[in-house]
Amino acid sequence: xxxxxxxxxxxxxxxxxxxxxxxxxxxxxxxxxxxxxxxxxxxxxxxxxxxxxxxxxxxxxxxxxxxxxxxxxxxxxxxxxxxxxxxxxxxxxxxxxxxxxxxxxxxxxxxxxxxxxxxxxxxxxxxxxxxxxxxxxxxxxxxxxxxxxxxxxxxxxxxxxxxxxxxxxxxxxxxxxxxxxxxxxxxxxxxxxxxxxxxxxxxxxxxxxxxxxxxxxxxxxxxxxxxxxxxxxxxxxxxxxxxxxxxxxxxxxxxxxxxxxxxxxxxxxxxxxxxxxxxxxxxxxxxxxxxxxxxxxxxxxxxxxxxxxxxxxxxxxxxxxxxxxxxxxxxxxxxxxxxxxxxxxxxxxxxxxxxxxxxxxxxxxxxxxxxxxxxxxxxxxxxxxxxxxxxxxxxxxxxxxxxxxxxxxxxxxxxxxxxxxxxxxxxxxxxxxxxxxxxxxxxxxxxxxxxxxxxxxxxxxxxxxxxxxxxxxxxxxxxxxxxxxxxxxxxxxxxxxxxxxxxxxxxxxxxxxxxxxxxxxxxxxxxxxxxxxx
Amino acid sequence: xxxxxxxxxxxxxxxxxxxxxxxxxxxxxxxxxxxxxxxxxxxxxxxxxxxxxxxxxxxxxxxxxxxxxxxxxxxxxxxxxxxxxxxxxxxxxxxxxxxxxxxxxxxxxxxxxxxxxxxxxxxxxxxxxxxxxxxxxxxxxxxxxxxxxxxxxxxxxxxxxxxxxxxxxxxxxxxxxxxxxxxxxxxxxxxxxxxxxxxxxxxxxxxxxxxxxxxxxxxxxxxxxxxxxxxxxxxxxxxxxxxxxxxxxxxxxxxxxxxxxxxxxxxxxxxxxxxxxxxxxxxxxxxxxxxxxxxxxxxxxxxxxxxxxxxxxxxxxxxxxxxxxxxxxxxxxxxx
Numbered sequence: 111x112x113x114x115x116x117x118x119x120x121x122x123x124x125x126x127x128x129x130x131x132x133x134x135x136x137x138x139x140x141x142x143x144x145x146x147x148x149x150x151x152x153x154x155x156x157x158x159x160x161x162x163x164x165x166x167x168x169x170x171x172x173x174x175x176x177x178x179x180x181x182x183x184x185x186x187x188x189x190x191x192x193x194x195x196x197x198x199x200x201x202x203x204x205x206x207x208x209x210x211x212x213x214x215x216x217x218x219x220x221x222x223x224x225x226x227x228x229x230x231x232x233x234x235x236x237x238x239x240x241x242x243x244x245x246x247x248x249x250x251x252x253x254x255x256x257x258x259x260x261x262x263x264x265x266x267x268x269x270x271x272x273x274x275x276x277x278x279x280x281x282x283x284x285x286x287x288x289x290x291x292x293x294x295x296x297x298x299x300x301x302x303x304x305x306x307x308x309x310x311x312x313x314x315x316x317x318x319x320x321x322x323x324x325x326x327x328x329x330x331x332x333x334x335x336x337x338x339x340x341x342x343x344x345x346x347x348x349x350x351x352x353x354x355x356x357x358x359x360x361x362x363x364x365x366x367x368x369x370x371x372x373x374x375x376x377x378x379x380x381x382x383x384x385x386x387x388x389x390x391x392x393x394x395x396x397x398x399x400x401x402x403x404x405x406x407x408x409x410x411x412x413x414x415x416x417x418x419x420x421x422x423x424x425x426x427x428x429x430x431x432x433x434x435x436x437x438x439x440x441x442x443x444x445x446x447x448x449x450x451x452x453x454x455x456x457x458x459x460x461x462x463x464x465x466x467x468x469x470x471x472x473x474x475x476x477x478x479x480x481x482x483x484x485x486x487x488x489x490x491x492x493x494x495x496x497x498x499x500x501x502x503x504x505x506x507x508x509x510x511x512x513x514x515x516x517x518x519x520x521x522x523x524x525x526x527x528x529x530x531x532x533x534x535x536x537x538x539x540x541x542x543x544x545x546x547x548x549x550x551x552x553x554x555x556x557x558x559x560x561x562x563x564x565x566x567x568x569x570x571x572x573x574x575x576x577x578x579x580x581x582x583x584x585x586x587x588x589x590x591x592x593x594x595x596x597x598x599x600x601x602x603x604x605x606x607x608x609x610x611x612x613x614x615x616x617x618x619x620x621x622x623x624x625x626x627x628x629x630x631x632x633x634x635x636x637x638x639x640x641x642x643x644x
Numbered sequence: 645x646x647x648x649x650x651x652x653x654x655x656x657x658x659x660x661x662x663x664x665x666x667x668x669x670x671x672x673x674x675x676x677x678x679x680x681x682x683x684x685x686x687x688x689x690x691x692x693x694x695x696x697x698x699x700x701x702x703x704x705x706x707x708x709x710x711x712x713x714x715x716x717x718x719x720x721x722x723x724x725x726x727x728x729x730x731x732x733x734x735x736x737x738x739x740x741x742x743x744x745x746x747x748x749x750x751x752x753x754x755x756x757x758x759x760x761x762x763x764x765x766x767x768x769x770x771x772x773x774x775x776x777x778x779x780x781x782x783x784x785x786x787x788x789x790x791x792x793x794x795x796x797x798x799x800x801x802x803x804x805x806x807x808x809x810x811x812x813x814x815x816x817x818x819x820x821x822x823x824x825x826x827x828x829x830x831x832x833x834x835x836x837x838x839x840x841x842x843x844x845x846x847x848x849x850x851x852x853x854x855x856x857x858x859x860x861x862x863x864x865x866x867x868x869x870x871x872x873x874x875x876x877x878x879x880x881x882x883x884x885x886x887x888x889x890x891x892x893x894x895x896x897x898x899x900x901x902x903x904x905x906x907x908x909x910x911x912x913x914x915x916x917x918x919x920x921x922x923x924x925x926x927x928x929x930x931x932x933x934x935x936x937x938x939x940x941x942x943x944x945x946x947x948x949x950x951x952x953x954x955x956x957x958x959x960x961x962x963x964x965x966x967x968x969x970x971x972x973x974x975x976x977x978x979x980x
Contacts, residue, residue, distance in 0.1 A: 161815070170728040177684040260695050264688050319728045335727050336738055336930035337811045360810050362928045366793060367809050370801045376808040496941075526676025526943040533680065547686070557686060564688040 157343065157355030158642035160624070162635070163368040163380040167335030167361040172318040173252075173303035174259035179381075180359070182300045182634045184333065187341050187357065188239075189303030189324030192216040192230055192249065193294055197628050203402060204628035208549040209458050211294040215244055215304055215325070225289035225586055232280040236348045238306035238325045246276040251307040253284075262301040268553070269296040289586055292550050299547060300634070327352045327638040337361060341637070353641040372397065372619045378642065379620040381635070385445035385499075391619045402629040403447050404616040405454035406545040408500075410507065410609035415569040416538050418489060423481035425606040429467040430474035431510050432609050441502040445617060449610035451599045452559055456613075456631070459551040459592040464603035467610075475514045486515025490538040493520050494528030500541050503611060532567050541611070549631040551595040555579055559602055570607040574598075649968070656960045660953070664716070667952040668709055676943040682725050699725065712949070721953070722946025726938060731950045734935060739954070740825025741812060742931035745923065746916045748828070748847050749855035750909065757859045758905070761866025765874065766893060776863060783860030788919055792853045792926035799849060807845050809927045814842045850927040854919050858912045865908050869901040876900075902973055910966035914959050 168180035176185045196210030213219075216230040236244040253274045256262045270290040275283045286293060296302065306323035317323070322330040325348065328341035339359040345351040360377060362368050368380040369387045373394055383391065383399070391399050412419035412428065419425055434448055447455065450462035478484060493504050508518045518539075523531060531537055544565075546554040557565040561576045575598045582594035616633050626639040679696040696702050700711060715722065721731045764776040799806035812827050813819055820831035820839040827843035830836075873879060874897050882896045883889075921933035932951060939947040970977045 167727075169726055172728075177687075260682075260691060260698065261684060261687065264686070264691055334737070334930070335729075336935065337928075338815070358815065360815070360928075362810060363925050363934060364793075364809075364928065367796065367926070367928065370796065371808055371810065374801060374804075374808070376810070524676060525941060526678070526681050527674075529680045529685070530675060530677045533677075544685070565685065 157353065159356040159358065160354050160379065160637065160640060160642060161358045161360060161377045163362045163371050163377040164359050165361070165363055165365070165368070165382050167337075168333070168339070169335070170319050171322050171330070171333065172259075173300055173305060173324075174256045174262040175319075176300055177261045179633060180339075180361075182632065183359070184322070184330070184339055185300040185303055185324075186326070186634055187328040187637050188322035188326040188330050189300070189305070190215050190244075190326050191298055191300075191302050191304065193219075193298050195295075195298050195630065203400065205402065205456075206628060206630040208295055208298075208631055211298060214298075215249075226286045228284045228286070228293070229277070230282045230284070232282070233348070234280060236325060237346075238309065238323065239329055239344055240306055240309045240323065242306050242308045244304060244325050245279045246282045247279070248307045249282045249304055250274045250276050251310075252302070252304045255305065256301055265296055265299065265301050268548070269293050289584070291586065291588070291591065292548055292553055295548050295550060299632070328357060335361065347638075349638075352638050354637060357637050369619070372621075375621070378624060379618065379635075381618050383617040383619050385443040385615075385617065388443060388445055388617060388619075396622055398620055398622050398624075400618045400620065400627055400629065401445055401615045403454075403456055404545070404614055404629075404633060405457050405549060405631045406543055406614040406616070406633070407449055407454050408446075408503070408541060408543045408611040408614065409449070409452075410539065410541055410611055411537075411568045412539045412607060412609070413535075413537060413568045414571070414607055416536075418481070418483060418487045419539065421481045422605055423477045424483065424487070425609075426467070427474040427477035427481070427514070428511070428516075429606050429609045430470045430477065431514055431516070432467075432507055432611070433469055433510050434612075435469065436506055437503055438612055441499050441506070442612060442614075445615040446612040447615070449613050450603075451610070452602045452608065453551045453554055453595075453599055454546075454613050457546070457549050457551055457554060459595045461596040461599050462603075463596065464600040465610075467606075471510070471514055478514060478516070483516075486517065488517040488519065491518045491520050492528065492531060492537045492540040493522045494525050494532075494540065494542070495522060496525040497543070503541060535567050535569055537567065543614070545631075545633070547632050551599070552579065552582055552591075555595070555598060555602075556583075559607065568607055570602075570605075572601060572605060575601050645968075645971070649964070652964050652967070656957075656964075659960065660956055663952060663956045664713070664949075665709075667949050668712060671943075671945045671948050672705060672708075674943075678725065678943040678945065681942045681944075721950040724939065724944055724947045726942040726944045726947075727935075731947050734947065735932065735950060735954065736825075738930060738932045738935055741929060742917065742920050742924070742933060744812075744826040744828065744847065745850055745854060745920055745929060745931060746913065747826075748851035749858065749916060750913070752851055753855040753858040753862055753912075754909070756855075757862035758866050761863045761905075762870060762893065762898065764863070764867040765870035768871065773867075776867070780860040780863050783856040783863075786856060788853060788857070788922045789926055791856060792850070792923055795849045795853055796926070806849050807842070809849075811928055811930055812843055812846050813839060814846075817842050850923050850929055853927075854916060854923045857919065858909075858916060861908060861912065862905060865905050866901065869904045870897060873897045873901045899973055903970060906966055906969060906973070910963050913962045914955070917955055917958075 164180050166178065166180045168184055169178055170176055170181050171184055173185045173189055176182050192215050193211050194214040195206040195208050196212050197204050198207040215232060215236060217233045219228050219230045221228055232244060232246060238244060257266045270286040270288055270293065272285045272287045277283050303324060305318065309323040310317055320333065327344055327347045329344050331342050332338065332340040338361060341357040343352045343355050362371065365382060365384045369383060369391065371377045372380040372391065388399055388401065391397050412425050414420060438444065438446055438448060450465040451460055453460045491504065493500060504520055508520060511518050532540065544558060556579065557563050559566060559570050559575065560579050561571045578594045578598040582591045585591040585594060616629060620627065623642045624640060625643060626641050628639065679692045679699065679701065682695050683692045700708060724731050724734050727734055760776050764773040767773055796809050800809060807814060817839055820827055820836045821834040823830045823833050828840065828847060831839035831843055879892060879897050882892045920931060921937055923929065924931045924933035925937065935947065936951050
């Protein structure tokens, strides 16, 4: 009895304590009623805050190491690069134009005659958030960090950078090993963000993993991968103070919760909206859904060295047996676009020449017969976990193939295991997605379908494609280069190492009050141009 | 009693050693290369190899194992590559959230299930007994993820009673002063009424959701052990002495019936820690659950090993505590 009494007294006491303390939480009244506060009202007009629901919390803030969507987003909010992408308007939507490179921290640049030496002149009077000036030393230091990094160093090689030299405090000279038409496009990526050398050196090497030291529009005030990241406006930003006062990224793993939060107005914006929920959000008059064709593609890969796919006719037969309309409407609810080349349709240089594959089981059957498989054939298919649509796609394709006597055996693997298996180049067939961060057919094909490509896991070898790709890589004339890439695409489409499935849309749901949103092929949202109206 | 506790603690050592060895081997034997996951799909082989070297994965297994043991002896539980933080800092920031959720759900389960079990046993075959049976059955069968999503849909989206399923406290509030890391307890201790209200509101739905399974088991367990006890001689004697019925049930029968319930409760703790993984993901609860799932998906070894080890220590500790509490409830149980 005594114990019970003691416990109840304790509980009563604590409730009393909690009840009579008006509020020990310092943030409560001040933050929410800032608008009515007279002191605040006489100062600058109150800026709007933006809350965005993200699925993942990110892994690092180090620009040279970031390689997932959230980390990249955090980096781009806090840092600037030497150059950036232009914007174009297509069907009323703002879309980045990755071929149009604009100055950012670099005011201008000059290129020598053989396109191997770029001399960048930095803008004057630009400083980091710490107050240190953005100078040539910092640029060289940032490039060096990329060269030595784990994740970003391959881009250093991809940009063909040989050396970086400081000419004077505002001039940097970058020498390339060979002319490279992707060089400026790669420099505009988050990886090549310019970091505040003095701050990093004073704070130690690990500082950048969990802190930001850039010259960008937002200052990082909190980053907890389990809950949220908070940015406040850098009011002394060299391009002018951002119109948003605070940006909060809420990490909400469950996709259905992101949809609910957006619908209730608890967040202003949400990414990675499941395609099936788009119509619900669109019916909400307070919301806008931006659904842009991205360059994230999904393809059915067939190993060209393994039976039965060593026969081009079998690969073409598979292409004819895929129920494209069912995949687009049934699985993706219309939030995807049919893919008609190995290159995404919004990548410069795309062509659908040679694309003949419409759903036609008779044609597929005839091709199988020609290949000597009139009695049917079995093959192994590996399904990596983690994406709901892949599983639906695989089952639908399996059902269609069964109609023409082809037995597709689905083996499921966890994602980590799938990636490991894929790298052995021994998988018979699989579904995989790919996003080329550098929006260029050369980059894209060079990874996936060039004979020596590091991600050519299906052993696709075609001497002509390789020759065209190598020629294009050295070609400095854009029109001629595009022509070469087009020829390569046509050969690939005809040879069908993949069956093209679809191009994913990038779906961002947002409040009607948000303006300034633009779509970028890297799918990263830039917060600086965003504003919220009443 | 002290000697017994000490003996039990010493007995834990081989169990924990076994766990260390098994989790180490299992995490390495399972397919999936952490370096590939970390490098990203577009990274070429050289970079994957470089990361593998940095992580020490290129060395033979026994060298990796001894390096790990050496680290553990220095109190270092490793580095989580997928979050960029040390595992120790990740665990200290997230474990309190899981502990709070687990304790709250145990509390809810006990407060509801034991009375329900008693009522069901004392009014055997009555309508109340049948209702409690049906609810227990539902509670044991309903998957947590479905229940969680329904809770959010009904109480947050439609009725608007529950706060947004984002974390442990409203975004416009500061967490209470850090004392134990349990927000409800900390806000009580620091007399922060705003934080208390908000953190209780955030805790309620996930805790109820997580407790359903345990509630069902405890209710059934209490009922059956009560039924066993009420037929025994000492209960008849108590009634024969002319004691009030409530005294018979609560002082004589219940205390004796609690032993098996307590045993189940101790075992349920481990189950709840596992169930927290799903609940935390659904409610964006920043606990250990989501962290461990992410670690497994990223094949990040150090956090998986550390979590298993910490859970094992906790589990052993809880079972020891349960054994010791037996002695308080039933004085016939003595530890020498």
